[in-house]
Structures are given as C-alpha cells and as structure tokens.
Amino acid sequence: MFKQYLKIAWRNLLKSKQQTSINLLGLTVGTVSCLAILLYVFSQFGYDEHHENAENIFRVETVIERDGKEGFDTAAASPPIAFAIKEDFPEVEEATRAFLTDVFFSNLISAADSKDAYYEPRVYMADSTFFKVFTYKFVEGTQNTALDEPFSLVLSSTLAKKLFGNQEALGKAVTWGSGEDAQTLTVKGVFDESFGKSHLNPNYIVSMSTPGIGTFVQRFKSFATNNFVYSYVKLKPNSSAEGLQSKLPGFLQERGADDLKDAGMDRKILSLQNITKIHLYSEGRKNQIHEVSNIKYLYFLLTLAFFIQLVACINFINLSTARASKRAKEIGVRKVVGAGANSLMRQFLGESMLLSLFAVLISIPITILLLPMVNELTNASLGYEDLLNWRIGTILIILGLITGFVSGIYPAIILSNIKPINALKSATILQSGNGTFRKALVVFQFVVSISLVATVIIVTQQFRFTQSKDLGFEQENLLALRIGTAEASSKFESLKKSFLNIPGVLNISSGNYAPSEVVLNDNGLYLPGGNRENNTIVKRQGVSEGYFETMNIPLVVGRDFTPADTTDQIIVNQATLRTFNIKEEDALSARLIQSFGNETDEMRIIGVVKDYHFASLKNEIAPLFLQKVNQPNWLFIKTQTTDYQQLLTSLEQQWKATVNNVPFDYRFVDKEVEKLYDEEKRLGEISIVFTILAILISCLGLFGLVSFVAEQKKKEIGIRKVLGASIGSVVQLLTKDFIKLVIIALVIATPIAYYFMQRWLEDFTYRIDIQWWVFALAGSFAVLITFLTVGFQSLKSAVANPVKSLRTE
Structure with a gap:
C-alpha cells in the first residue's frame, strides 16, 4: 500500500512540473535557511557543559548600588569574596579565582632560549584550585597540581607549539614580561583547548602565587573595591544555589559592612550564575571575560527561520488548493470506485511529505557548500561535522515531516472532501471561503516580508548612526601602537621624536587605554568638605601631553598637560562637572578628593575637555578624569598619507631600531571602534540575507498563483481582447487583487514591526527615532516586487493570441 501511495505521489509531482518546481524551490530555500540558522544557534549552546559537575559550579557576580540606583553590574567580584564564601558555608566544596592580566598589562611571552616574543591574548592568573573546579583535557602534565607553586604556568596546545614547535613543553622555561619586570616561569602542563567550549577560553594560565599582581590579589582584604576578579564556587552535590544566594546579603554585611561604608557604596549585591548559563544569559553585565552571545539574538534568528519556512509552506498550500480543479476528475473517479476520504488524505499528505523530505535531502549539500558564507555572515567557525551531528539530523527529519504535514494538511482536507458528482460534472469545487483563506495566507506572507524589510532598514540606520555619530574625537587616520613593555615605555620620547621625522606622521601622544578599550580604572572622588562615604566613582585614564591635540578633542576650559x-x-570631561555640580567658569578653581585607607589626596582641575565617547554608544558618557602617565600602554599616531604600506614599514623599521625584541603591534582605531558594534552589524547583514530569501519565496508563490489564475482566465482574457480590451486593462485585471492584499499586509505589518524594533532600540542610549517613511518604503518595495512578479505573468497573458485560447469553443 505504501509503495502504491509513493508511486502515485511521484507521478503526480512529475505531472505538474511547474507547481512541483516552485514548491520544491521554495521549500529548499526555506530549509537551507532554517538549517544554516540552526547550525549557528546550536553552536552557541553547550558552553561549559563539559566541566565535571558543571551544574554545581557558579560564578559570583556583583551589582553595586549608589543613591538607590543600580550603578554597576559586573561579572567579577572583590578578591577575598570567593574563599570567604567557602569558609562560611559548608555547602561549598571548593572555590577559585581568575583574572585577565590583559586588562592591566600586555606581557610578552617567549621560550627562555628564544629571541621571538609574542603578545598573547586571554592570559589568566588563577588559584591553585582552578583545575579542581574546572575540567581541562591535559595532554602534558597533571592538572590537579599544575598551579600549586609560584612561577608555574599552563599553556594551551596551540601556544605550546608556537613556543616550542613539536618538542615537549613540560618542564621548559618561559620568559614572561620584559626588562626588569621579566619573570622566568616553568611549564607545568599543556591542555587541549579544543576540548569543550568555555566562556573562559584561556591561552595560558599563570599561578596566582607568582609575585606581582597575583600576590596583590591574594593579600587584598576589602570586600568592597577592586571588583575585577572572576570568582567561582563549586557546591557539594544536592546543595541549593538559591539557598546559598539567599544567605549572601547577610554574609556581605557581616564580612564587609565597614569596607562598603569606607568605599561609599550604598549597597552591594552578590549573585550566583551557573557557568552553563554565562554565554547566553549575561546581557547588560559588564566586564565579561570572553565575548558572550545573547539569547534574545538567538530567539530572533529562530523566529526568522520559523517564518521563512512558514512562508514556504504557505506557497505549497496556496498552489495546491488553487490547482484543486486540475485533480477534480481524478478525485471523483477514485471516490466512485470506493476510495475514502482518509485514503485520499493519506495520498495528498504523502505527496507533500515526499516533496518536503526531498527538499531536506537537497538542502544538506547546498548548506555544506554555503558554510563559508554562513561563517562569514555569523562570525562562526562551523564545519561539515556540525551538520553531521545527530541532533541536527534528528531536527532535519522532524523539520521535513512537520513541513510536509503543515504544507499538506489543509490541501488534503479540501481535496479529499470534494463531492464526486460535482467533480465529474466539472462544477465549481472550491467554496469562496477557500479563496478567502488563500488571500489571508498571501497577506500573511507579505506581513512577514514587509516586517523584515522594515527591520533591515531600521537596523541598518542604527548601525550607520553609530558609525557616523560624532564620538567627540577623530578616529580616522589614527593608529594605536601597543607599547607593552617597560623598556618600550621608557623610550617613549625617543620613539616620538623619531616617528615625527617620518613623512605622513602629524602628531604623537600616548595613554593607558586605546579608544574602544573598556576603561577599567576608576576612583571614588568627592568634593572638599564631603566624605568618602558619599563619593562618586569616576573613570580614570592616564595620558601624556599632546593627547587631546592628537585625538582632536577640544579643551573647553583651561590647558593641556605639560x-x-x-x-x-587633572583634566576632567564635562560629565564630571555635571556630576559634581561644578560650573565651567568655576572649574579651574575646583578640587576633587580621593582617599585610600588613611591617605587623602587632593587633585586640582587644570582643564576641562568636551565630552567624548570612550566607551560604546550603548552607554552614556560617564564621568572621566585624566592625569599624566609615566608608563603608558599605547602610543597614538595621527597620520596623513596615501601610502599606508610605506608608512607602516617606516614605523616598524624605526620601532625595531629603538626597541629590542618587542613586536610591532598596531591597529587602526576606526576599525577597532567599528568592532564595538559587530553584533548590530551582523544582525543587519543576516536580516538582509534572510529578508531577500523570504521575499524570493513569496515571489515564487505569487508567480505560481498568478500563473494559475491567468490560465483559469485565459478564455475570459481572450474574449475581452476580441471585444477591444487593451493590454493595460488585462494586466490591471490580474494584478489589482494582489496589490490590494499587499496594502492590507502593510497596514498589519507596520504596528508589529514598530513595536519590536522600538524594543530593540531600547538597548542603545544613543539611538535613532523610527520614522514613518521606513514603513512607507517597505510597503512601496513590497508593492513594486508584487507588481513586477505578477505583472510579468499578467503581461505574458495579455499579449497572448486570443485565437489560441478561444479556438476550442
């Protein structure tokens, strides 16, 4: 029986080649889109699940409130918190801490006997308990004891090969840092970084007990300040994370009340987040270790995939029900000889299932071929092995079956319930309600298409706004050159003098943070006569003289550094003056106070600069003060040249002549600033691609539908032409109903798209206003596409010879 159904289904599909081709193309495009999105979405799940007992490992996170408002939400905590929690609560089995050294200094690393040194990102210092909490696959050494001793480090396998080639790295010496600050470390382990996806993603890890900032962390006692350490606790089996979190307010009050008061913090809140949730559920939380995703972003992509596939299904439904009369006699005959409604339904569902599963089969090699484009679009690294995952295979089969069922169930019901006497007499077999339903489906298709077009316009507008908005400094033609070492920093003046002699170099300055870098340093400041308990956190940047001229940041009051x-x-921005209610005309006589322990320092304002964006446009411009720096991390070069290759070559030659064994590591500031909005850029590009696909599928359906309508009305068109109807009137006859449906879709889509895009824009402090013309443009585009699609087939019918359509009468 099944074989017979299959054979009949195959014959029917071959008989209606145009309809089958349109349905197959639509379903294939939809399935490829779904598959590409599913591959990317699946790649964003599963982070940190490979750690043993991952469900019991939690990161301790911090929210600091001032003046009753949530002022700072960070993924890190103060240094003593993690181990204090372990001491106070028996349900905690183990604790550990780690912090990125990258944000404080960029140390060089090299094999002890090599002259080749490298700046490597994602460098951690971690406690000896780190590998007792987290599971890593060691290819050399023993993880439980790898960080027990000072001057120990663990390398990723990639870095180990970079430093030592194919030799075994275990036990070898590594030089970390440079000049007087250089330390010799011993490799105690090598891990395979490809084992499991993690939010930590280290390149190498240094023992926390190594002298320097690591020992500072170990000895630091305040429970309020220096919230830069990533702290983790591992709970004992069957312990309640909610129960522990409910005890943390009392714990912090008992342990750190005086520290909080001394730091001027109204309230500090500690929370626990399971490590498996970090990658997808950290929206808005600052100081993430590694780039995190956003579950809302993934939901958007899944919704996009759903609607694209649904649009393809609607095409199938429309074409199948519209062409029901073509199969009326077949159905009538089969019913007369005893076929029941259920067997007919199975037959028609079988046809749609066969077509759907065939589309799934075709989509697999197409998706493999498109993987490079998908990776470029999503900034992922998907491979064909991701496609062969059993989960993806299962979802594909389910997707094919559901698509076939959704596409075929309504046409199957309609066709199987045709009365045989009407079918055999060639009577009208479809009720007017079915035509209304088809129109509703066409409207739905264009609601989706118009909404996506509006989304693309708004996302692109916002991205361009962030690109074109005046950031308050000149980012074009600006190079940031990493200084990195104390030796290079001490030679800043020499470098500056030699660089200024190179054609194309206009100005040079330096600073601790490059534009686009997160400014982590801050101080609690207050006005004279105030007290530290009511201080205000102000970001701190260290710069050299000439910084404002190099960056083209105007001074509003006062002078530059000398x-x-x-x-x-110090020099402050206008936001600082507003925060402390200082008038610009009074700024140069104002003082700000900072306190550390028993020491109190008074700082005098010598200048005020115009507010500039030193962070993402998603955040308001924060209060900032700048002071002279002796050992900057970055050198900034203002350039003007048409031959950057020659300029960079000259800079590198001069760098190597002045600084020994330090890589020439540069970046273009405008490109780094652009990276702050990678997610929005990706969202815009993905929206454009899939909007085009959704419109393509809709147009395929319209083309097929109008082809059938034109065929049904070919005799009417012939008669009209014989009676003198013009080509234009015939085209209008076939197109006006479809244009009306698009206009109805525009009315429905406008409020829907406006609501969701308004919600998306709320994430930006600086954002565009949604204009009415966006929806008018989206609607006009949909009308144009419809007219071109329908008009082409209508014109073909209008210019056809009426004799051919009437000669059978």
Whole structure:
C-alpha cells in the first residue's frame, strides 16, 4: 500500500512540473535557511557543559548600588569574596579565582632560549584550585597540581607549539614580561583547548602565587573595591544555589559592612550564575571575560527561520488548493470506485511529505557548500561535522515531516472532501471561503516580508548612526601602537621624536587605554568638605601631553598637560562637572578628593575637555578624569598619507631600531571602534540575507498563483481582447487583487514591526527615532516586487493570441 501511495505521489509531482518546481524551490530555500540558522544557534549552546559537575559550579557576580540606583553590574567580584564564601558555608566544596592580566598589562611571552616574543591574548592568573573546579583535557602534565607553586604556568596546545614547535613543553622555561619586570616561569602542563567550549577560553594560565599582581590579589582584604576578579564556587552535590544566594546579603554585611561604608557604596549585591548559563544569559553585565552571545539574538534568528519556512509552506498550500480543479476528475473517479476520504488524505499528505523530505535531502549539500558564507555572515567557525551531528539530523527529519504535514494538511482536507458528482460534472469545487483563506495566507506572507524589510532598514540606520555619530574625537587616520613593555615605555620620547621625522606622521601622544578599550580604572572622588562615604566613582585614564591635540578633542576650559605637571593635576570631561555640580567658569578653581585607607589626596582641575565617547554608544558618557602617565600602554599616531604600506614599514623599521625584541603591534582605531558594534552589524547583514530569501519565496508563490489564475482566465482574457480590451486593462485585471492584499499586509505589518524594533532600540542610549517613511518604503518595495512578479505573468497573458485560447469553443 505504501509503495502504491509513493508511486502515485511521484507521478503526480512529475505531472505538474511547474507547481512541483516552485514548491520544491521554495521549500529548499526555506530549509537551507532554517538549517544554516540552526547550525549557528546550536553552536552557541553547550558552553561549559563539559566541566565535571558543571551544574554545581557558579560564578559570583556583583551589582553595586549608589543613591538607590543600580550603578554597576559586573561579572567579577572583590578578591577575598570567593574563599570567604567557602569558609562560611559548608555547602561549598571548593572555590577559585581568575583574572585577565590583559586588562592591566600586555606581557610578552617567549621560550627562555628564544629571541621571538609574542603578545598573547586571554592570559589568566588563577588559584591553585582552578583545575579542581574546572575540567581541562591535559595532554602534558597533571592538572590537579599544575598551579600549586609560584612561577608555574599552563599553556594551551596551540601556544605550546608556537613556543616550542613539536618538542615537549613540560618542564621548559618561559620568559614572561620584559626588562626588569621579566619573570622566568616553568611549564607545568599543556591542555587541549579544543576540548569543550568555555566562556573562559584561556591561552595560558599563570599561578596566582607568582609575585606581582597575583600576590596583590591574594593579600587584598576589602570586600568592597577592586571588583575585577572572576570568582567561582563549586557546591557539594544536592546543595541549593538559591539557598546559598539567599544567605549572601547577610554574609556581605557581616564580612564587609565597614569596607562598603569606607568605599561609599550604598549597597552591594552578590549573585550566583551557573557557568552553563554565562554565554547566553549575561546581557547588560559588564566586564565579561570572553565575548558572550545573547539569547534574545538567538530567539530572533529562530523566529526568522520559523517564518521563512512558514512562508514556504504557505506557497505549497496556496498552489495546491488553487490547482484543486486540475485533480477534480481524478478525485471523483477514485471516490466512485470506493476510495475514502482518509485514503485520499493519506495520498495528498504523502505527496507533500515526499516533496518536503526531498527538499531536506537537497538542502544538506547546498548548506555544506554555503558554510563559508554562513561563517562569514555569523562570525562562526562551523564545519561539515556540525551538520553531521545527530541532533541536527534528528531536527532535519522532524523539520521535513512537520513541513510536509503543515504544507499538506489543509490541501488534503479540501481535496479529499470534494463531492464526486460535482467533480465529474466539472462544477465549481472550491467554496469562496477557500479563496478567502488563500488571500489571508498571501497577506500573511507579505506581513512577514514587509516586517523584515522594515527591520533591515531600521537596523541598518542604527548601525550607520553609530558609525557616523560624532564620538567627540577623530578616529580616522589614527593608529594605536601597543607599547607593552617597560623598556618600550621608557623610550617613549625617543620613539616620538623619531616617528615625527617620518613623512605622513602629524602628531604623537600616548595613554593607558586605546579608544574602544573598556576603561577599567576608576576612583571614588568627592568634593572638599564631603566624605568618602558619599563619593562618586569616576573613570580614570592616564595620558601624556599632546593627547587631546592628537585625538582632536577640544579643551573647553583651561590647558593641556605639560612635562612639568604631576598626578595631582587633572583634566576632567564635562560629565564630571555635571556630576559634581561644578560650573565651567568655576572649574579651574575646583578640587576633587580621593582617599585610600588613611591617605587623602587632593587633585586640582587644570582643564576641562568636551565630552567624548570612550566607551560604546550603548552607554552614556560617564564621568572621566585624566592625569599624566609615566608608563603608558599605547602610543597614538595621527597620520596623513596615501601610502599606508610605506608608512607602516617606516614605523616598524624605526620601532625595531629603538626597541629590542618587542613586536610591532598596531591597529587602526576606526576599525577597532567599528568592532564595538559587530553584533548590530551582523544582525543587519543576516536580516538582509534572510529578508531577500523570504521575499524570493513569496515571489515564487505569487508567480505560481498568478500563473494559475491567468490560465483559469485565459478564455475570459481572450474574449475581452476580441471585444477591444487593451493590454493595460488585462494586466490591471490580474494584478489589482494582489496589490490590494499587499496594502492590507502593510497596514498589519507596520504596528508589529514598530513595536519590536522600538524594543530593540531600547538597548542603545544613543539611538535613532523610527520614522514613518521606513514603513512607507517597505510597503512601496513590497508593492513594486508584487507588481513586477505578477505583472510579468499578467503581461505574458495579455499579449497572448486570443485565437489560441478561444479556438476550442
């Protein structure tokens, strides 16, 4: 029986070649889109699940409130918190801490006997308990004891090969840092970084007990400040994370009340987040270790995939029900000889299932061929092995079956319930309600298409707004060159003098943070006569003289730094003046106070600069003060040239002549700033691609539908032409109903798209206003596409010879 159904289904599909081709193409495009999105979405799940007992490992996170408002939400915590929690609560089995050294200094690393040194990102210092909490696959050494001793480090397999080639790295010496600050470390382990996806993603890890900032972390006692350490606790089996979190307010009050008061914090809240949730559920939380995804972004992509596939299904439904009269006699005869409605339904569902599964089969090699484009679009690294995953295979089969069922169930019901006497007499077999339903489906298709077009326009507008908005400094033609080492920093003046002699170099300055970098340093400041308990956190940037001229940041009041200035002389931005209610005309006589323990320092404002965006446009411009720096991390070069290759070559030659064994590591500032909005850029590009696909599928359906309508009305068109009807009137006859449906879709789509895009824009402090013309443009585009699609087939019918359509009468 099944074989017979299959054979009949195959014959029917071959008989209606145009309809089958349109349905197959639509379903294939939809399935490829779904598959590409599913591959990417699946790649964003499963982070940190490979760690043993991952469900019991939690990161301790921090929210700091000031003046009753949530002022700072960070993924990190103060240094002593993790181990204090372990001491106070028996349900905690183990604790550990780690922090990125990248945000404080960029140390060089090299094999001890090699002259080749490298700046490597994602460098951690971690406690000896790190590998007792987290599971890593060691290919050399033993993980439980790898970080027990000072001067120990663990390398990723990639870095180990980079430093030592194919030799075994275990036990070998590594030089970390440079000059007087250089330390010799011993490799105690090598891990395979491809084993499991993690939010940590280290390149190498240094023992926390190694002298320097690691020992500072170990000895630091305040429970309020220096929230830069990533802290983790591992609970004992069957312990309640909710129960532990409910005890943390009392714990912090008991342990750190004086620290919080001394730091001027109204309230500090500690929370626990399971490590398997970090990658997808950290929206808005600052100081993430590694780039995280956003579950809302993935939901958007899944919704996009759903609607694209649904549009393809609607095509199938429309074409199948519209062409029901073509199969009326077949159905009538089969019913007369005893076929029941259920057997007919199975037959028609079988046809749609066969077509759907065939589309799934075709989509697999197509998706494999398109993987490079998908990777470029999503910034992922998907391979064909991801496609061969059993989960993806299962979902594909389910997708094919569901698509076939959704596409075929309504046409199957309609066709199987045709009365045989009407079918055999060639009577009208479809009720007017079915035509209304088809129109509703066409409207739905264009609601989706118009909404997607509006989404693309708004996302592109916002991205361009972030690109074109005046950031308050000149990012074009600006190079940031990593200084990195104390030796290079000490030679800043020499480098500056030699660089200025190179054609194309206009100005040079330096600073601790490059534009687009997160400014982590801050101080609690207050006005004279105030007290530290009511201080305000102000971001701190260290710069050299000439910084504002190089960046083209205008001074509003006062002067720039000079070589004679000291660290108690500061320049502030306008946001700082507003925060402390200082008038611009009074700024140069104002003082700000900072306190550390028993020490109190008074800082004098010598200048005020115009507000500039030193962080993402998603955040408001925060209060900032700048002071002279002796050992900057970055050198900034303002350039003007048409031959950047020659300029960079000259800079590198001069760099190597002045600084020994330090890589020439540069970046273009405008490109780095652009990276801040990678997610929005990707969202825009993905929306454009899939909007085009959704419109293509809709147009395929319209083309097929109008082809059938034109065929049904060919005799009417012939008669009209014989009676003198013009080509234009015939085209209008076939197109006006479809244009009306698009206009109805525009009315429905406008409020829907406006609501969801308004919600998306709320994530941006600086954002565009949604204009009415966006929806008018989206609707006009949909009308144009419809007219071109329908008009082409209508014109073909209108210019056809009426004799051919009437000669059978």
